[in-house]
Amino acid sequence: MTESPEIPQTQTGGAKPKTAGRPRNEGVRRAILQAAYAILVEQGLADFTIEAVALKSGVARTTIYRWWPTKGVLAMESFLEAFRPQLAYVHTDNAAEDFRNLINSLVNTLSGPAGKIAASVVAEGQRDAETRRLFVEAFSEPLRQESTRLIRKGLEQGRFREDLDISLVLDAAVGAIYLRLLLCLPIDPTWSSSLSVTLLLGIERG
Amino acid sequence: MTESPEIPQTQTGGAKPKTAGRPRNEGVRRAILQAAYAILVEQGLADFTIEAVALKSGVARTTIYRWWPTKGVLAMESFLEAFRPQLAYVHTDNAAEDFRNLINSLVNTLSGPAGKIAASVVAEGQRDAETRRLFVEAFSEPLRQESTRLIRKGLEQGRFREDLDISLVLDAAVGAIYLRLLLCLPIDPTWSSSLSVTLLLGIERG
Amino acid sequence: MTESPEIPQTQTGGAKPKTAGRPRNEGVRRAILQAAYAILVEQGLADFTIEAVALKSGVARTTIYRWWPTKGVLAMESFLEAFRPQLAYVHTDNAAEDFRNLINSLVNTLSGPAGKIAASVVAEGQRDAETRRLFVEAFSEPLRQESTRLIRKGLEQGRFREDLDISLVLDAAVGAIYLRLLLCLPIDPTWSSSLSVTLLLGIERG
Amino acid sequence: MTESPEIPQTQTGGAKPKTAGRPRNEGVRRAILQAAYAILVEQGLADFTIEAVALKSGVARTTIYRWWPTKGVLAMESFLEAFRPQLAYVHTDNAAEDFRNLINSLVNTLSGPAGKIAASVVAEGQRDAETRRLFVEAFSEPLRQESTRLIRKGLEQGRFREDLDISLVLDAAVGAIYLRLLLCLPIDPTWSSSLSVTLLLGIERG
DNA sequence: GCCTAAACGAGACGGTACGTCCGGTCTTATG
DNA sequence: CATAAGACCGGACGTACCGTCTCGTTTAGGC
Numbered sequence: 064m065t066e067s068p069e070i071p072q073t074q075t076g077g078a079k080p081k082t083a084g085r086p087r088n089e090g091v092r093r094a095i096l097q098a099a100y101a102i103l104v105e106q107g108l109a110d111f112t113i114e115a116v117a118l119k120s121g122v123a124r125t126t127i128y129r130w131w132p133t134k135g136v137l138a139m140e141s142f143l144e145a146f147r148p149q150l151a152y153v154h155t156d157n158a159a160e161d162f163r164n165l166i167n168s169l170v171n172t173l174s175g176p177a178g179k180i181a182a183s184v185v186a187e188g189q190r191d192a193e194t195r196r197l198f199v200e201a202f203s204e205p206l207r208q209e210s211t212r213l214i215r216k217g218l219e220q221g222r223f224r225e226d227l228d229i230s231l232v233l234d235a236a237v238g239a240i241y242l243r244l245l246l247c248l249p250i251d252p253t254w255s256s257s258l259s260v261t262l263l264l265g266i267e268r269g
Numbered sequence: 270m271t272e273s274p275e276i277p278q279t280q281t282g283g284a285k286p287k288t289a290g291r292p293r294n295e296g297v298r299r300a301i302l303q304a305a306y307a308i309l310v311e312q313g314l315a316d317f318t319i320e321a322v323a324l325k326s327g328v329a330r331t332t333i334y335r336w337w338p339t340k341g342v343l344a345m346e347s348f349l350e351a352f353r354p355q356l357a358y359v360h361t362d363n364a365a366e367d368f369r370n371l372i373n374s375l376v377n378t379l380s381g382p383a384g385k386i387a388a389s390v391v392a393e394g395q396r397d398a399e400t401r402r403l404f405v406e407a408f409s410e411p412l413r414q415e416s417t418r419l420i421r422k423g424l425e426q427g428r429f430r431e432d433l434d435i436s437l438v439l440d441a442a443v444g445a446i447y448l449r450l451l452l453c454l455p456i457d458p459t460w461s462s463s464l465s466v467t468l469l470l471g472i473e474r475g
Numbered sequence: 476m477t478e479s480p481e482i483p484q485t486q487t488g489g490a491k492p493k494t495a496g497r498p499r500n501e502g503v504r505r506a507i508l509q510a511a512y513a514i515l516v517e518q519g520l521a522d523f524t525i526e527a528v529a530l531k532s533g534v535a536r537t538t539i540y541r542w543w544p545t546k547g548v549l550a551m552e553s554f555l556e557a558f559r560p561q562l563a564y565v566h567t568d569n570a571a572e573d574f575r576n577l578i579n580s581l582v583n584t585l586s587g588p589a590g591k592i593a594a595s596v597v598a599e600g601q602r603d604a605e606t607r608r609l610f611v612e613a614f615s616e617p618l619r620q621e622s623t624r625l626i627r628k629g630l631e632q633g634r635f636r637e638d639l640d641i642s643l644v645l646d647a648a649v650g651a652i653y654l655r656l657l658l659c660l661p662i663d664p665t666w667s668s669s670l671s672v673t674l675l676l677g678i679e680r681g
Numbered sequence: 682m683t684e685s686p687e688i689p690q691t692q693t694g695g696a697k698p699k700t701a702g703r704p705r706n707e708g709v710r711r712a713i714l715q716a717a718y719a720i721l722v723e724q725g726l727a728d729f730t731i732e733a734v735a736l737k738s739g740v741a742r743t744t745i746y747r748w749w750p751t752k753g754v755l756a757m758e759s760f761l762e763a764f765r766p767q768l769a770y771v772h773t774d775n776a777a778e779d780f781r782n783l784i785n786s787l788v789n790t791l792s793g794p795a796g797k798i799a800a801s802v803v804a805e806g807q808r809d810a811e812t813r814r815l816f817v818e819a820f821s822e823p824l825r826q827e828s829t830r831l832i833r834k835g836l837e838q839g840r841f842r843e844d845l846d847i848s849l850v851l852d853a854a855v856g857a858i859y860l861r862l863l864l865c866l867p868i869d870p871t872w873s874s875s876l877s878v879t880l881l882l883g884i885e886r887g
Numbered sequence: 888g889c890c891t892a893a894a895c896g897a898g899a900c901g902g903t904a905c906g907t908c909c910g911g912t913c914t915t916a917t918g
Numbered sequence: 919c920a921t922a923a924g925a926c927c928g929g930a931c932g933t934a935c936c937g938t939c940t941c942g943t944t945t946a947g948g949c
Binding site: 657672674 | 727882
């Protein structure tokens, strides 16, 4: 099942706006997020300025400021927009297989453009605590919880070591990906499967 | 043995300068590096500007520009200056023990101020390729090579799995540390030893 | 008649602004021009920096750059602003008298603060061709044309030598003033009337 | 007779230096003055920096500072060096003729490179009083005195109006030249002779 | 239809930091 | 001493963005 759980929305999520006045232009919102995404992917963090996003999206600078408090939050939201549909949390009755699939899916996604954005968001998070918090809450934690659930299943099935430190396994798995992402080291499918194999060596019951 | 291998020096390494003209003022160099370090540790990347470094160190802005092409390189050098003496590569006849020690030493160092600097440098590396390159070459790679040597010893001793993907183990170990560093998650000795234990599970011969 | 002919305006001359966006703050514009004027008069060209003008006027440096491309143009405009209302082109039926009045009016004006500005603008014009051009077009030429008209009248009236080289007379008259201005030699009413007398000796019909 | 009276020398004027230590290198002095001259003529006041002069002359910056307190003084001296030999003060028994010759000689000289330097020095004199003073004392005044002498002769000979304001005639003559120089208006031999003719109209006895 | 209120575009403005150019002063080595 | 070389401090430059502000214009829903 593909799913994207508990991700907070910046935009008005639910029912009818109800409020008076001109309603928010959804096209403008998308244009901004896409421009942000494109700049981050094609040019990089250094060229990611509100000015540039405004120019590229053809939107007034003030409109961006109206909806996003900082660059980091904008980057984060454009990351989520692009990333959310891609990650697969599959649950079969083989936990090891599921774990492999999860890692592969994650690596697959992050080895593409989404990875560049993720790295940018993390970097921006070093300047701005709010961005960091958002990244952890809206992306890192949900991913972690879902993965934890998956590993627990393996434990219950008796396939995984019962003394396993789940949190640490996830640190190692995700950390390895971030490391290569941030240092611009190559990430290919070979590496990916090698990662799950190596990790499973320490995870699966001897 | 404590050792710091192959790290390129910015300052004139060896004998007599011999060059004409007023010699470089070593005190000024140190003042700049210390100011950079202090700002990064106490205030963070957002306040790390050449302007601020100049102010804090009491040195003219132009003098900083004379020696460091970008903020990233300056951050990197101030990181190395502070980090170099701290990391221990110990070689005993017990490879697993050595590995544990290496991880602990690395975590110890990076859980302190040096870790904040490292995170800043990595973040800055997302803006500027030169900074990233420098970080990899002057810090990441040497560390990796030394660690690889250490693990190879374990392989030769027959203690470690012979099908081990060394590079990947290092990705996982170091990546886990960076991950927590960059997301400002707590890193304590318990976590540290737990990390080596978990990794060794996948490393040591069943 | 007092008149100020054909001087190009920087600000929107006529009707409705009509333009979108926040309208230009006229007070800011005046503050800048006045500060520039004051610095040139009280401190001189050496202290006339954009920085100083910004400080004195209490306006952001960038705002100055938004409207004036160079210091010279700023100096020039502040000169015009202050000078324009002061010069009198009087036309009676006595051309000699008119000429005398013109010279006196010019000397009067330029022996005050406006003269210091004029000298500064001319000096700045040695560094920057645009400033020079502006001075010639917006000040020198209009003055010259008006004076030429006046002298022509004297020719038509038969009061002035018919072989008179008008341009040259103006070179001599205006040049004499600039000379003393630029060399900081005293300019007083006595000198002024002496100037018109001497020049008229060569102008009027024997 | 060609002559250059009372011009103060910056460099060691006369006899033997006698002093201990390495003697001043005359070649260096010339190289600096020539470089200064060349820059002023070919590039203009804006590019006339100590830095540029040092570069062009192949001399260390400090050497320039040792001998010339300011750029203005350097420009002035390089002007004098180049100008001095060119001006002719001829005395015949025809004062009008002499006057014409003087004007022509002056215009001739100043319509070439020397004129650009003169304009630069005058401009620089607006920033720095010392430069202005030097220009007046070392160039303007001597020229004025010599010219005054010449005109007095005409008065004594009864050729010139006895109520002539000599100083003012000179203001007009020299001022006219400066005016065109500073505004970069063309100065040609026709204009030159026209100038003396026009001025003589007001000078010579009716 | 008119009114109200918010969205949006446009651009002025006060700021901060950038990276550079020069100006002066100094320190050291060499001639 | 004179000169070369170059480090250093400092002021100003002109630029890029930032975030805020003040306008005018547009676009809905509610009266």
